[in-house]
Amino acid sequence: GENVEQHPSTLSVQEGDSAVIKCTYSDSASNYFPWYKQELGKRPQLIIDIRSNVGEKKDQRIAVTLNKTAKHFSLHITETQPEDSAVYFCAARINTPLVFGKGTRLSVIA
């Protein structure tokens, strides 16, 4: 089955700096890659997603890039703010169930 690895597990950045989280997946048939943000005790919330027919997608301060050949995708957050502090999960999907990475705890230091 699909396996998703996510790095780093923790990330601290100064407010205003950029943050990059990277994920790799194992199954080349995966075609959908969402990113979720989860605050403590709350639901995962979709922040951006990308499909395998697209190499990059941007939404304001958030961008995702996908390299199908290398089977990796990355989340880029620019101009980080304290409210960006949370756990971020990448995921990959072939058919219906999502396979999640282990998560990255992002801390934005004011």
Added chain:
Amino acid sequence: AAGVIQSPRHLIKEKRETATLKCYPIPRHDTVYWYQQGPGQDPQFLISFYEKMQSDKGSIPDRFSAQQFSDYHSELNMSSLELGDSALYFCASSGTGQGEEETQYFGPGTRLLVL
């Protein structure tokens, strides 16, 4: 906009008891997923339903069962509860097809504590 509804939000049970978690998907969503998330862990897929039929099965224990009803709500039944079942249980829903319809939206979760 309407979101996924889960009930109860919190549940405390003793070992060997049973529990039933309910999920009401976003209107017009026909697919429901159940995930289990332990403390500090990523969500683990348990089971999913499409049009009231089981569509995929993940790491759901044999002690658990689930179904989707004619109104598309779903229930996760958990029997012979163990301490290790203590976790956040999320339900997510999506439509079918490609594009925005396939996006999974998560409910607020049910926090289950087994004592």
